[in-house]
Amino acid sequence: MAASKSDKATGSEASSDKPKADAPAKKVAKPKAPAQPKSKASTAKSPKVKAAPKKKVAPVKEQLIADDAAPRQVRSSDNATERGDLFFFYRPDVDDESPRDLVDIRRLHLVLRPEAGDMIRLITIGKKTLPDSGPSGGNHWAFVDRVFHDPEELKEALSGTTYQTETVGERHLPEARPAGEGVYAIVRHGRDSVVVYALELPEELGEVQEAFGIERQGRFIISIKNPGVASPAGLGLEPEQQGKLPEELQELFGARRWHPADPPALLNHQGIEMILIGGRVEPDADLGIELEPQPEDEQQAEVFRDLHLDRSDRTIRPLFEGKWA
DSSP, X not given: OOOOOOOOOOOOOOOOOOOOOOOOOOOOOOOOOOOOOOOHHHHOOOOOOOOOOOOOOOOHHHHHTOOTTSOOOOOSSSOEXXXXXXXXXXXXXXXXXXXXXXXXXXXXXXXXXXXXXXOEEEEEETTSSOOOSSTTOEEEEEEEEEEEXXXXXXXXXXXXXXXXXXXXXXXXXXXXXXXXXXXXXXXXXXXXXXXXXXXXXXSSOOHHHHHHTOOSEEEEEEEEEOTTSOOOTTSSSOGGGOOOOOHHHHTTTTTOSEEESOSGGGGSSTTOEEEEEESSSOTTOOOSOOOOOOOXXXXXXXXXXXXXXXXXXXXXXXXXXXXXX
């Protein structure tokens, strides 16, 4: 994400004041009886019972940065490290208000809103499509464009704008339009982090979803690039755009170039780069997770109700009918 980021358990033994016993009465001396020989039974020592050895529990940090060769341990029956709401948005190219194909598209955005807290992540996907979850797969570069804590901030970032250029003059960047809404989970699968999603809208996929590779139910691996390792020339974000992680998250990488999105807090920082990998998780693989998408209509759509987008033909047609607008 989300990423989250070992706590030491501390404790003190409870103490209580014990009541003092009454002073014992004076004893009357009695003649000592002759000593009796000790029987073998009385001198026999009771066998000692060995306590069961305590299990050693590795610190959380050591579990997270285990060697790449060791499979990641499943810590619960539910392997999800994060759940929440998912949205897809596309922005048409400059001065193009009526896109009809990917050539008319400037950006494809993935928005993740975790259940816990008020965070909203805006992720931009470089190839403007999701990687194919089938055998053809594919590696698609992406990055955390912005991180918000207020839906109005996201709405502003997705809105259109007009600006001036020295060569062409006035240009208009159209507002982004929703292309899908649903639920997601980030799941541990072996040594990988897998994003699993299920759409709630549109009810039937259309030409818009087909163009962007958005499926009714999809999954892809997400791997975070080490921000401390430079990218090859001409690839990735410019140095001044690249993000930085807090020390406790940066330490997770060690000398490695890539790390799963575990904890998801790795996604909580602007400028963090990643790769979305398709085709490496079998479509029928049991990830130990169940998503529960709910049917929605225009009144229930969270893109309007929670993200505060305006209702218009440009937002309704692609989201409910799967048609370009």
